[in-house]
Amino acid sequence: MPTIGERVRTALRWPLTPLLVVMDRRIAWRLRQYDERIVRAERQVDSLKNYTQLLAGALPPPPDSGSSSIERPAEHDLRPAEVGTAVVQPSAAGDGQAGYLDRLSCPVCRAAVQVVPEIVTADGRIKRGHVPCAGCGEVIASVCDFRVDFRARGGAIPTHVEPARVVPVPGELRLRFDDPRLDQQGDWFIWDGRFVVSHGVVTDSLEYTGKFTDALVHMVHHVNGGIVDFFVDGRLTATADLYSDHWFVLPVTVASDVPCDEHVLRIQPRGTKNASAGAGDILIAELVLKGPQTDPAFEAPQPMNRGNPYIEVFERCIAQTPANELILEVGGGERRRLRPGYVNLEYMTVECADVYGDIQRLPFQDDTFGLVLTQAVFEHVNNPFAAASELTRVTKPGGLIVTDVAFMQPLHAAPYHYFNMTPWGVEELFKSCAIVESDYYDGLASTIEWILKSVGAQATVSEKEFASVIERIRAMEAKLSHADIRPAASGVWLVARKPASSPPLLERSESVGPHRPA
Ligand SMILES: [Zn+2]
Numbered sequence: 001m002p003t004i005g006e007r008v009r010t011a012l013r014w015p016l017t018p019l020l021v022v023m024d025r026r027i028a029w030r031l032r033q034y035d036e037r038i039v040r041a042e043r044q045v046d047s048l049k050n051y052t053q054l055l056a057g058a059l060p061p062p063p064d065s066g067s068s069s070i071e072r073p074a075e076h077d078l079r080p081a082e083v084g085t086a087v088v089q090p091s092a093a094g095d096g097q098a099g100y101l102d103r104l105s106c107p108v109c110r111a112a113v114q115v116v117p118e119i120v121t122a123d124g125r126i127k128r129g130h131v132p133c134a135g136c137g138e139v140i141a142s143v144c145d146f147r148v149d150f151r152a153r154g155g156a157i158p159t160h161v162e163p164a165r166v167v168p169v170p171g172e173l174r175l176r177f178d179d180p181r182l183d184q185q186g187d188w189f190i191w192d193g194r195f196v197v198s199h200g201v202v203t204d205s206l207e208y209t210g211k212f213t214d215a216l217v218h219m220v221h222h223v224n225g226g227i228v229d230f231f232v233d234g235r236l237t238a239t240a241d242l243y244s245d246h247w248f249v250l251p252v253t254v255a256s257d258v259p260c261d262e263h264v265l266r267i268q269p270r271g272t273k274n275a276s277a278g279a280g281d282i283l284i285a286e287l288v289l290k291g292p293q294t295d296p297a298f299e300a301p302q303p304m305n306r307g308n309p310y311i312e313v314f315e316r317c318i319a320q321t322p323a324n325e326l327i328l329e330v331g332g333g334e335r336r337r338l339r340p341g342y343v344n345l346e347y348m349t350v351e352c353a354d355v356y357g358d359i360q361r362l363p364f365q366d367d368t369f370g371l372v373l374t375q376a377v378f379e380h381v382n383n384p385f386a387a388a389s390e391l392t393r394v395t396k397p398g399g400l401i402v403t404d405v406a407f408m409q410p411l412h413a414a415p416y417h418y419f420n421m422t423p424w425g426v427e428e429l430f431k432s433c434a435i436v437e438s439d440y441y442d443g444l445a446s447t448i449e450w451i452l453k454s455v456g457a458q459a460t461v462s463e464k465e466f467a468s469v470i471e472r473i474r475a476m477e478a479k480l481s482h483a484d485i486r487p488a489a490s491g492v493w494l495v496a497r498k499p500a501s502s503p504p505l506l507e508r509s510e511s512v513g514p515h516r517p518a
């Protein structure tokens with residue numbers, strides 16, 4: 001005869017079984033999450049180590065845009081364009097390139113440096129060249145497709161330089177992922193309304209046939225990215241490994257200064273992938289082809305912004321800066337502003353960079369820019385004080401520095417996310433300057449949503465439930481004032497003015513002397 005206790009246990013065992021199975025599964029799922037987190041953390045430690053070594057100059061540059069990450073041929077052997085040969089002095093007109101090329105300095109020894117032009121456009125912009133530093137005794141930057149690259153030092157200074165070759169002023173033809181002129185072979189499909197995708201099998205290919213002198217392709221680099229080859233007229237001109245821990249859309253240069261004839265550009269998945277990649281997917285965002293602006297196929301470049309919109313203070317300060325002043329934006333990303341004298345310095349390989357370099361060793365002479373901007377950059381800088389002192393150094397006396405920094409935002413672009421800042425923290429960076437203006441952003445609900453998503457919280461409840469939680473926070477935020485939100489603002493920003501240089505000694509003594517002018 002079973003006891004009451006045994007009977008209760010027997011009665012409960014059956015209904016409890018499904019619950020135990022569910023709990024079991026949850027425990028297994030949790031353990032798997034922990035494992036994955038450990039693997040991810042190990043990978044991040046590795047990339048951090050590499051990055052640190054890179055900064056110390058011990059490693060070659062990072063796989064810039066992936067375009068050189070495998071075995072990109074240094075120079076493809078298509079015959080060079082022959083447009084004419086002449087010695088050209090860069091003109092001060094155009095988009096202001098000449099204005100800042102006169103203000104470059106060596107990031108290593110700080111000596112003033114000049115670009116030696118190899119290819120120049122008919123309007124005087126330097127398209128290709130190199131930058132020797134007499135102080136260092138080596139080439140310290142190269143110019144490729146108008147971008148001055150200080151990330152990799154380039155060896156011995158050439159003893160003989162041919163006169164610069166002149167090419168027509170280039171225009172561009174931008175082809176979106178779904179352009180009918182891109183001939184798809186095999187299985188491609190459109191994803192997210194932004195990309196054309198192949199699962200990376202060798203039988204897939206995408207071809208464009210037409211005239212161009214230069215070509216680049218915006219490719220998605222991500223955890224499931226495969227390996228892709230690029231051919232121009234049947235010759236391999238570039239290879240990219242699209243694997244990356246993080247999602248980046250980056251340009252891959254496929255052709256540079258080829259004759260402006262009809263070419264066949266072919267994008268061909270190799271059917272293989274990096275060992276770390278989850279799959280071999282190939283995602284294409286856009287093709288950018290260049291050719292002479294005199295050819296109706298190519299248009300004059302237009303302004304564009306593929307990043308976040310600027311906050312109001314950026315636009316206001318840019319508008320108030322006199323047209324003859326140079327403006328530096330550090331970390332401007334894929335933003336193209338056609339204002340003369342506007343310089344976008346980037347560390348990442350982006351199409352819209354003017355100069356590639358490091359915020360902690362800016363390649364510009366002291367007192368160069370009337371306005372210096374950084375948006376959402378400082379939390380990604382591992383020595384913000386060194387970076388702030390560099391920004392101040394290159395700002396003209398009396399010039400402005402506008403910066404915004406993450407405050408309550410969660411981890412992003414890891415492992416390159418170091419220091420979030422409070423409103424006083426960001427002021428500490430610019431102590432040598434006068435703080436003209438400072439404030440912070442609202443966005444309480446959007447920041448909380450970001451925080452919850454960053455820990456995967458939205459996956460623990462239904463989509464509807466998650467949306468309703470955010471909706472309730474949004475309703476609460478609507479009842480709070482801007483001042484209320486300061487302790488938990490999304491980001492903080494400030495405008496700092498570099499002190500004008502002290503007046504010369506003579507003037508000072510005159511001002512207190514007996515002959516002081518009225
Ligand atoms: Zn130097």
